Structures are given as structure tokens and as C-alpha cells.
Amino acid sequence: MLGVLAVALVGIGVGLTLRSRGLRELERAERERAITDAAVRPAEPPVYDGELVAEPEAPVGPTVDAPEAASTRMARLRRRLASSNNALARALGDLLSSSRLDADVWDDFEATLIGSDLGVGPTTELVDNLRRELAIDGVDDPARAGRVLHAELVKLVDPSLDRALNDTGADGLPAVVLVVGVNGTGKTTTVGKLARVLVAEGKTVLLGAADTFRAAAADQLQTWGDRVGVDTIRGAEGADPASVAFEAVNAGVERGVDVVLIDTAGRLHNKANLMDELGKIRRVISRRAPVTECLLLLDATTGQNGLVQARVFNDVTDVTGIVLSKLDGSAKGGIVVQVQRELGVPVKFIGLGEGVDDLAPFTAEGFVDGLLGQ
Numbered sequence: 001m002l003g004v005l006a007v008a009l010v011g012i013g014v015g016l017t018l019r020s021r022g023l024r025e026l027e028r029a030e031r032e033r034a035i036t037d038a039a040v041r042p043a044e045p046p047v048y049d050g051e052l053v054a055e056p057e058a059p060v061g062p063t064v065d066a067p068e069a070a071s072t073r074m075a076r077l078r079r080r081l082a083s084s085n086n087a088l089a090r091a092l093g094d095l096l097s098s099s100r101l102d103a104d105v106w107d108d109f110e111a112t113l114i115g116s117d118l119g120v121g122p123t124t125e126l127v128d129n130l131r132r133e134l135a136i137d138g139v140d141d142p143a144r145a146g147r148v149l150h151a152e153l154v155k156l157v158d159p160s161l162d163r164a165l166n167d168t169g170a171d172g173l174p175a176v177v178l179v180v181g182v183n184g185t186g187k188t189t190t191v192g193k194l195a196r197v198l199v200a201e202g203k204t205v206l207l208g209a210a211d212t213f214r215a216a217a218a219d220q221l222q223t224w225g226d227r228v229g230v231d232t233i234r235g236a237e238g239a240d241p242a243s244v245a246f247e248a249v250n251a252g253v254e255r256g257v258d259v260v261l262i263d264t265a266g267r268l269h270n271k272a273n274l275m276d277e278l279g280k281i282r283r284v285i286s287r288r289a290p291v292t293e294c295l296l297l298l299d300a301t302t303g304q305n306g307l308v309q310a311r312v313f314n315d316v317t318d319v320t321g322i323v324l325s326k327l328d329g330s331a332k333g334g335i336v337v338q339v340q341r342e343l344g345v346p347v348k349f350i351g352l353g354e355g356v357d358d359l360a361p362f363t364a365e366g367f368v369d370g371l372l373g374q
């Protein structure tokens, strides 16, 4: 009996040892997998919700260089827009190559336009106008049909809007450009690219890092500044963004620079406290010099959600220009028309890539040329 008990106890002991060894091995494997995942996964910017975020990120070393000339940049961007996998461009091409414009062709065309975020109103307007104009000659003459389509699209994008960056300050003060938007839309990158363009135009520029919630964000901006050869005013991590923005504008006034570009932290439009903070930044800056331009960054790939964001940001900060980023990865170029109509604010720049010169001034003609592959 005792013998049986002893054997049973030994068995349980061995079982427990094996089980805990098995558990340890499982835990070790889990730990190793977590480390490997972290090494492979690209770092994602944390979502700013008002809390301080520490993020170790190595800044890139400075190399001062000059931007590509505006004309070649535009031509390259047009080519990229034309060659990007853009549903709108494809639908326009299909329409032009249809031998018969029957109801099915128009229905498909309409559906694609709505799918590209052109919006129901502008889509109906475009289709009605095209149907009327092309009904006369049809597409028997593709060159003429192409011209009609081009003209109607340009009309929709509105060539009459003033899209120049307000980069001239009043009464000898610097121009102040405030850049706002939700997380990861491309604000810092755009500030850097704009600084590059302004410096190339012979303007003196100062950067303000009002994103004080991530040290890496200010580092990223400063790297851009070093590259372009302009100073960056930054505060301590966690400092009041409005006071850093004020300091930057103040330094700009004292140094007599032409333009101060202020980068702000990305924020979700539905976080009331963060939107209030943006309003405060604007009010505080204005005590030193008026904000001459408030650029809202919209990521073209977010489609309709971008419209919702745009409305809220516009309410808080009086947006004066839209920068539509990431059009290279989007089939939703139609958002240009919708956002302009909804806000009454022009798209002033488009981003078509991550490269330093992948930002171009927006023109109705250039955009439509790009869409039609011309």
C-alpha cells in the first residue's frame, strides 16, 4: 500500500515538474515571439489623447539640400497621379473609350464617381452636363469628348479659387502658418516640405514645434529644419503647446523672418479638450502676430471621414487651405471637390508620396490633366 502511495507521489511530483517546465518554455517562447514581433513591426505613432507620450526614436542626421524646381516637381507629380491606380482616372478612361454611351455605361460611370468620394451632388452635376454635351456628338469623336470631359472636370474643381499660400505677414510681421489635422495625416512632413519650398524662394523661415507631447515629433521637425537650414523653436517635452507656438512666433518677430511655420500635435476631431487646445494655440499666437494661413491636413485615403474631420477643425480654427496628402495611395481623388464645396476652402497642396519633393501646389488644370493622364 505504502509502495503504491510512494509511486503515486513520485508520479505527481514528476508531473508537476514537467508541467512547470512546460509552462516556462511556453512563456519563454511567448517572450521571444513578442521581441521578434516588436523588431519587425514598423513603429506606429501613438494616438495623442492629451496624455504625455514618451517615444524613443532616433533622429536622422542633417544634410542641407535644395528642392527640385517647381515646374519639374509638378510634371513628376502629374505623371504619378496619372499612373497611380486611381479608380476615378480609370472610370474616365473607360467612358472615353466606350463606343456606345448607353444607360449601363452611364450607371457604371456614376457609381465609380460616387465611389471615388466625388459626392452625390457633384456627380449628378458632372453626369448631367456630360450627357447633355456628349448627346450631341456622342463619343464618335474621342478627342472632342476628351476636351468636354476635361472642361467639365476643371469646372467642378473650380479654377477660380485662390490657392496661393498666404505667406506674407501684415505690417512687417512674419506670416504665420498653422498646420493642423488628425494623427499621422502628414503635418510634420508637410511643414518640412513647405519650409524647403519657401527657402528655395528666398524667404527666411522659422519652425515652431508645438507638438510637445512626443519628443520624437519635435526631433522629426528639427531634422527637417536642419536639412533646409532653418531653426526650430521647441519647448520642453510636455510644455503647453500654445506657449511654444507663441515663443516661435515671438522669435520670428524678433528675428524679422518672413514666415513662421507651426507644427501641431495630431488630434482626433472628436476629442473636445484637444480641439479646444487648438483654438487656444491660435488665440495665443494671434496676440503676437495674426495667423495668415491655417492649413488642414487631410489624408486622401480616409475618404468620407476626412469630411467630418474637416468640418470640426474648420469650426475651431478657421481653416484657410487644405493639404490633401497620400493621393498616391488613394482611389478617392473626388474628395477634392467635396471638401472644397463643404468648407468653401480651397485645396492648396497635394501630397503624392513620402519623398522630400512629393508636395505640389494644387491647380485645377494640373489635377485634371493628371486624372486624365494628359
Ligand SMILES: Nc1nc2c(ncn2[C@@H]2O[C@H](COP(=O)(O)OP(=O)(O)OP(=O)(O)O)[C@@H](O)[C@H]2O)c(=O)[nH]1
Residues within 6 Å of the ligand: 045, 046, 181, 182, 183, 184, 185, 186, 187, 188, 189, 190, 211, 217, 264, 265, 266, 267, 297, 324, 325, 326, 327, 328, 329, 350, 351, 352, 353, 354, 358
Ligand atoms: N504615401 C504618402 N505618404 C505620406 C504623404 N505625406 C506624408 N506621408 C507619410 O505619412 C506618415 C506620417 O507623416 P507625419 O508627417 O509624421 O504625420 P503627422 O501628421 O505629423 O503625424 P502625428 O504628428 O503623429 O500626428 C509618414 O510616414 C510620412 O512619410 C504622402 O503624400 N504620401
